[in-house]
Amino acid sequence: MKYQVRRAVRTLSVALFLLGWQGASMVNARRQFLNPILFPSPLDMVRAAYAESAEGILWRDIAASLARIFQGFGIGALIAVPLGCATGYFRRLDDWVDPIVELFRPIPPLALLPLFIIWLGIGEVSKVLLIAFSTFFPIFLNTTEGVRSTDPLHVRAALSLGADRWQIFGNVIVRSALPNIIVGLRLGFALGFFVLVAAELIAADSGLGYRIQESRNFFLVDRMFVGAAVIGVLGFTFNLVLRRLEDLLLRWRTTIAQARG
Structure with a gap:
């Protein structure tokens, strides 16, 4: 209710x-x-969105932006989650990785966009890798913190039941870190979307950011609002999906809370 x-x-x-x-x-x-x-009013935006949909422009731009964000986000997450788990678990690895991460973490991703364009050109690779770079840090840091904050009592309980080191890592520590990992994924996707749109504003010939810039050039303010609104809806939808995934994977938290209550 x-x-x-x-x-x-x-x-x-x-x-x-x-x-x-x-x-x-x-x-x-x-x-x-x-x-x-x-x-423009919301009705003006609806009319503009309908016109862009009828022309096929809106769907092409959505597809282009989603392809970039999912590729970049996927690359960043596939590197950040395993590395974050390993770094949080193995202290010696942390001594090697942490200084490098802390060196690059303060650099704004957009400051590297010109360098990525020089290295990789103005095509898709530069934008995808820039998104991967930006999403890596929030996912990695949250994953590492989740591993480190595992309750020692849970580890000792697993040891008393005869679990070896790798069983503890996979069945206790990684599962304990899942809430932090999902928070990192949510933050990483939001930051990746921000970088995506900014990159499309500067160096792209398709995508929602490019369409906003193109609409500005022709003073089509209603279409600029449509682009911004679609970005908001896509970000909201993906965040909702991750929250539902969190509820599905972490149902044990609700069970424990109900038992304690």
Whole structure:
């Protein structure tokens, strides 16, 4: 029941926001506080999105952006999760890896975009690897922290039952780190989407970021809003998928909480 109430409240908040936006746009169209072209309404955005969909532009841009983000995110996650687990578990490996990570972590990914373009060209590889670079750090750091924060009591319990080192690593430590890993994946995807759109604004001939830039050149503000809204919806959807995955993989947390309650 509580979940249904929360869901209704969230849906209502979005509906009220859109209604308020539509009303403000209608008032602005009459009073001319701003040029109406600069402040499109949600209905204007729907019409623009329909036009782009009918032309096939919107779907091509969504497909291009999703292909880049999933490739870059996948590469970053496939490197960050195993390396983070190993670094958090083996202290000697941490002594080697941590200085390198801390050296590169403060560098803004977009500062490396010109270098990636010089090295790899303006094509897909430079954007995909830049996304992989940006997603690596939040996933790696959260994974490492999750491994290190494993309750020693759980490890001792596994040892008392005869588990060897690798069984403890796979069945106790990695599972204990799953909440942190999923948080890292969520943060990594959000950062990767930010870098993707910024890269498409600068160096691309397709994608949502490119479409926003192209719409700006032709002063199509409603289409700029459509691009931004689609980015928000895609990011929200993927975050929701990861949260559902977290609930599915970590149902034991709910069981423990109910037992304690």
